[in-house]
Amino acid sequence: GTLQGRPVVQVYDVKNKTSEYIDTREITTSIKTQLMKSGAARFASDDNQMQNQVDQLKLQNQSGLYKKNTVAKIGSMIAAKYRLExxxxSIVKRSSDYKDVFYKFSLQLIDVESGLAEWMDEKEIRKTTER
Known part of the structure; x- marks a missing residue:
């Protein structure tokens, strides 16, 4: 397969390109959870976690509150080899009797260094409601 060993992946929040509210943070968390359970990858801090990581490193290294031999070293974080986005x-089709919504969920894995897409997949989901 594409992934050799357990590469480090940075997962970006799924983008909602529909006209309705969808909790994409929950979808992103589910993707990470499934990948983590499979053992296929390890994860770098995402954009939301990165500031917390920086703040913690600064606190440990600059506050003088911690024993020097126990603080996390600055410059030791592992960079992501891939990013998953x-x-x-959705496409909506209406008639007098029903409303059809076709959702398309797409994922792609991109090599951070080369910028090449290493893997892509998509899934279509159809939701029909009668009027």
Missing amino acids: GSIS
Whole structure:
């Protein structure tokens, strides 16, 4: 397969390209959880976690509150080899009797160094409601 060993992946929040509210943070968390359970990858801090990570490193290294031999070393974080990004979009078809919504969920894995897409997949989901 594409992934050799257990590469470090940075997962970006799934983008909502639909006209309705979808909790994409929950979708992103589910993706990370499934990948973590599978043992396929390890994860670098995402954009939301990165500031907390920086704050913690500064606190440990600059506050003088911690024993020097126990603080996390600055410059030791592992960079991501890949980034995983995705989106969900929709197409709505209406008639007098029903409303059909086709959702398309897409994911792609990109090599951070080369910028090349190493893997892509998509899934379509159809939701029909009668009027």
